[in-house]
Amino acid sequence: MIVCPVCNHRNRADAQSCASCGAPLTGFVYRACPSCGALNGAEQVFCHRCLTELTPIEELAEEAQVQAEAPVSEEGREAVFEAECAALAGEPADVSEPSAREEPTRAGEGALIEVAPELDTAAQGLEGAPSGDEERESQPAEVAPPEADVSEQTEDPTVASEWEAAEALEPETGEARGAQVGAESEAPQAGAGEAQDRRGEEIEPAAPEGLGEAAAPEAPEPEQPQAPQMPGGIEVEPPPDEAPEELTDQDALWLMPQEQRMPDVLAPLAEIEDAIPVETVVALPHRARPTLPMGPSDADRHDAELYQDIAGAPASLSSQGPIQPRWPAAQAGRVQKRRLGSEVARTLLWLGVLLSGLAPIVTGNLTARWVQPREAITLASDAVAAISAEDTVLISFDYSPAYAGELDPLALAVLRQLADRSVPMVALSTQPSGIGSAERAFEALARQMPEYAYGYDYAILGFLPGQEVGLRLLKVSFGDAFSTDHVLGQRLGELPVTQNLTTLEDIDHIILLAEDGAVARRWIEQVQPGSGIDLHAFVSSRIEPLLQPYHQSGQIKTLVGAANGSAEYEIASGAAPNALRWTDGAALFFVLWVIVAIATNVVYMSRGEPGARE
Amino acid sequence: MSDSAIKWLADMPFDPEVIGTWLAVLLTLAVFSYILGQNIAFHLAEHLFVGVSAGYAGGLAWNHVILPRLELLLANPATYWYYALFFALGILLLLRGLRPLAALGDLPLGILVGTGSGLALGGALSGSLVAQMRASVISLAPADHGRGLVGWAFALDASLLLLGTLAVLSAFHYRAQGQGPLGILGNRFIRALGSLGRKFLMVGFGALLAGAALSFFALLTGRLIFLVSQFMRLFGGAGF
Numbered sequence: 001m002i003v004c005p006v007c008n009h010r011n012r013a014d015a016q017s018c019a020s021c022g023a024p025l026t027g028f029v030y031r032a033c034p035s036c037g038a039l040n041g042a043e044q045v046f047c048h049r050c051l052t053e054l055t056p057i058e059e060l061a062e063e064a065q066v067q068a069e070a071p072v073s074e075e076g077r078e079a080v081f082e083a084e085c086a087a088l089a090g091e092p093a094d095v096s097e098p099s100a101r102e103e104p105t106r107a108g109e110g111a112l113i114e115v116a117p118e119l120d121t122a123a124q125g126l127e128g129a130p131s132g133d134e135e136r137e138s139q140p141a142e143v144a145p146p147e148a149d150v151s152e153q154t155e156d157p158t159v160a161s162e163w164e165a166a167e168a169l170e171p172e173t174g175e176a177r178g179a180q181v182g183a184e185s186e187a188p189q190a191g192a193g194e195a196q197d198r199r200g201e202e203i204e205p206a207a208p209e210g211l212g213e214a215a216a217p218e219a220p221e222p223e224q225p226q227a228p229q230m231p232g233g234i235e236v237e238p239p240p241d242e243a244p245e246e247l248t249d250q251d252a253l254w255l256m257p258q259e260q261r262m263p264d265v266l267a268p269l270a271e272i273e274d275a276i277p278v279e280t281v282v283a284l285p286h287r288a289r290p291t292l293p294m295g296p297s298d299a300d301r302h303d304a305e306l307y308q309d310i311a312g313a314p315a316s317l318s319s320q321g322p323i324q325p326r327w328p329a330a331q332a333g334r335v336q337k338r339r340l341g342s343e344v345a346r347t348l349l350w351l352g353v354l355l356s357g358l359a360p361i362v363t364g365n366l367t368a369r370w371v372q373p374r375e376a377i378t379l380a381s382d383a384v385a386a387i388s389a390e391d392t393v394l395i396s397f398d399y400s401p402a403y404a405g406e407l408d409p410l411a412l413a414v415l416r417q418l419a420d421r422s423v424p425m426v427a428l429s430t431q432p433s434g435i436g437s438a439e440r441a442f443e444a445l446a447r448q449m450p451e452y453a454y455g456y457d458y459a460i461l462g463f464l465p466g467q468e469v470g471l472r473l474l475k476v477s478f479g480d481a482f483s484t485d486h487v488l489g490q491r492l493g494e495l496p497v498t499q500n501l502t503t504l505e506d507i508d509h510i511i512l513l514a515e516d517g518a519v520a521r522r523w524i525e526q527v528q529p530g531s532g533i534d535l536h537a538f539v540s541s542r543i544e545p546l547l548q549p550y551h552q553s554g555q556i557k558t559l560v561g562a563a564n565g566s567a568e569y570e571i572a573s574g575a576a577p578n579a580l581r582w583t584d585g586a587a588l589f590f591v592l593w594v595i596v597a598i599a600t601n602v603v604y605m606s607r608g609e610p611g612a613r614e
Numbered sequence: 615m616s617d618s619a620i621k622w623l624a625d626m627p628f629d630p631e632v633i634g635t636w637l638a639v640l641l642t643l644a645v646f647s648y649i650l651g652q653n654i655a656f657h658l659a660e661h662l663f664v665g666v667s668a669g670y671a672g673g674l675a676w677n678h679v680i681l682p683r684l685e686l687l688l689a690n691p692a693t694y695w696y697y698a699l700f701f702a703l704g705i706l707l708l709l710r711g712l713r714p715l716a717a718l719g720d721l722p723l724g725i726l727v728g729t730g731s732g733l734a735l736g737g738a739l740s741g742s743l744v745a746q747m748r749a750s751v752i753s754l755a756p757a758d759h760g761r762g763l764v765g766w767a768f769a770l771d772a773s774l775l776l777l778g779t780l781a782v783l784s785a786f787h788y789r790a791q792g793q794g795p796l797g798i799l800g801n802r803f804i805r806a807l808g809s810l811g812r813k814f815l816m817v818g819f820g821a822l823l824a825g826a827a828l829s830f831f832a833l834l835t836g837r838l839i840f841l842v843s844q845f846m847r848l849f850g851g852a853g854f
Contacts (some may be wrong), residue, residue, distance in 0.1 A: 085721040285821045357838040404827055405836025462678050468733040483682045525741025526733065542829040553749030563828040585835045
């Protein structure tokens with residue numbers, strides 16, 4: 001069947017135009033195998049799936065030409081179609097139009113068969129099969145020779161394989177293709193006569209090889225064609241002499257008993273009754289064309305050597321690793337130059353950052369006078385300043401000593417601002433390492449303000465375990481969360497600053513000093529909702545952008561980033577300048593950042609597109 | 615600390631604080647040595663940091679969490695009987711380290727995970743999702759925000775907030791493509807909005823990167839100043 005190149009509709013092999021879309025089929029690309037239905041290219045000789053031999057395109061073209069020239073009416077075509085169906089079913093054919101006999105035959109409705117008019121479909125070659133089996137219908141109508149080659153067939157038919165000899169037909173006598181396999185002496189009697197290839201040239205039927213040692217069955221009598229045995233035991237009346245011409249070679253092979261198609265293969269099974277028929281394609285040897293192994297290309301060799309270098313070299317986290325991949329000569333110089341440039345740039349960047357960090361020691365606060373607190377920082381300072389001495393403030397030191405360099409100055413500024421107005425403070429931490437930060441901050445405060453006494457003005461409750469559960473417990477009962485304080489080990493009721501604390505409702509303000517956004521969110525989600533307590537967040541600049549939405553929604557009353565807000569807060573609150581001494585370093589770092597950003601963009605754009613660089 | 619230990623420290627020829635300072639300086643330099651590549655000093659400082667952190671957390675948990683409650687249970691078991699239940703669950707949790715008895719730790723682990731998840735989920739819904747959604751509903755009319763340019767500025771800010779929210783949500787929109795002219799138009803609109811959302815995300819990530827850089831620079835500055843000041847003080851004030 002021919003597959004329409006426009007709509008992929010499957011049309012009859014002799015169709016001139018597509019039955020679905022009407023497009024001409026002269027330049028079709030695919031055709032369906034008559035046996036298995038697999039799509040094959042137009043130029044393919046054998047089906048790629050079942051190896052069934054396909055009718056060459058030239059023959060299809062000739063058939064089409066014949067059909068185009070033959071004045072056959074639609075009724076005539078239908079009559080021929082019905083005759084072929086009847087022939088297959090064993091009924092006498094009723095061909096009304098003589099020209100219909102010249103029509104390419106069809107095996108029946110729904111069959112997928114290629115047509116070869118010059119090939120004889122001999123009824124004499126058909127003998128009754130011992131038993132009909134339905135698998136025969138699914139078997140390919142034609143078995144491809146294992147070593148079949150189109151070039152061999154066309155160039156040198158005299159050395160055709162045994163399979164070609166077995167499948168060859170004599171058009172005049174109408175013998176079936178493949179009637180005899182390995183029975184070259186009996187071939188004439190079997191009706192194969194002189195084997196013929198598709199071009200009508202005579203070929204010698206060769207002796208079979210590798211088909212077993214069983215003797216070949218006796219060939220059928222060609223003079224008196226027997227009635228073919230249909231699957232299911234339906235006996236078919238012998239068609240007239242002209243009828244075999246209407247059947248294709250695939251039809252003949254399909255109707256031929258298995259014993260005749262594969263006598264040597266099935267000989268050992270001759271005595272077994274009701275044996276499952278052997279699948280022709282599986283049983284017959286077929287050999288795939290060997291492919292030559294492809295050796296590695298130059299690019300493959302280079303990649304393999306590079307991989308060997310990388311995998312075999314010791315790992316190093318330093319940029320000056322010992323790995324030296326072997327680049328092609330044309331690229332080696334460019335890569336070397338680029339690597340040296342990046343090394344120099346990286347070293348300069350490190351030196352710049354180091355000098356920026358050491359600048360405050362040398363410059364002596366040149367930029368401190370230019371620092372002006374932003375409005376948000378001023379509002380934060382005012383909010384803390386508005387806390388009165390009657391309010392109790394809960395301070396959570398949720399940062400580790402690793403972030404002490406950033407948060408200690410801000411924490412000290414806040415504590416000092418509160419202590420100046422004798423605001424009672426209660427400190428805790430939800431992080432184990434935060435208690436040390438609380439102790440350090442209050443020790444520094446105590447050095448500055450000795451009159452600010454522990455137990456009376458402030459207390460450190462300790463570590464609050466449990467994360468969300470601990471914070472929920474804090475809302476319920478202070479006493480259940482902290483049985484004693486952290487410094488003196490006394491019960492909360494014994495300390496003046498904590499004796500009136502029962503639940504979180506007794507707290508008026510919460511000041512959060514955090515380095516981690518998850519910790520801050522925990523306070524916001526577990527403590528703040530429903531409590532109505534003002535939450536002031538003094539956090540690391542690393543997480544300040546994450547908490548801005550909470551600040552804008554009002555869940556956080558004040559939000560200050562330590563790295564860029566400490567100096568401004570000290571100015572706004574009037575606290576001692578701790579972070580203010582580092583503004584020179586921050587300014588130099590900012591200048592370095594801008595220079596690097598501009599330089600990298602200029603270098604990147606000057607190089608052009610990545611593809612063009614290569 | 616015992617009296618003898620205090621006396622021993624007081625009799626030392628040098629200030630014990632010097633030892634702590636020397637250790638801090640050396641460990642800081644050891645960590646900075648990572649710039650030159652992996653080396654044994656960095657590994658020593660790294661392992662020491664992890665070990666000291668774990669030991670400190672364990673000591674803190676025992677001294678300030680477990681021991682006080684154990685003393686309460688032993689002193690007044692009738693009142694604090696539930697502490698026994700909690701200790702039993704804790705011991706069962708420790709049994710997860712023993713393969714034959716690991717199954718016994720499933721109960722306390724389930725309680726931990728279930729309680730934590732429930733609280734976290736509830737808090738996220740009530741504390742973040744609902745509150746943020748409510749805060750996103752802002753009037754776009756300038757008159758609602760003030761007079762003159764102030765109102766327009768706030769209206770523009772509200773518009774950007776709405777646009778950014780929808781755009782970022784569209785950037786994470788994964789759905790089957792719509793069919794038909796209306797579906798195709800919707801697909802293009804979502805794709806364009808998602809592209810704008812990714813730009814917003816890039817700006818957000820840039821802000822996070824800038825904050826992180828400032829934070830780390832502040833930490834570097836603090837360490838460098840510590841090294842210089844303490845180091846100079848050591849050599850200037852030390853007698854050995």
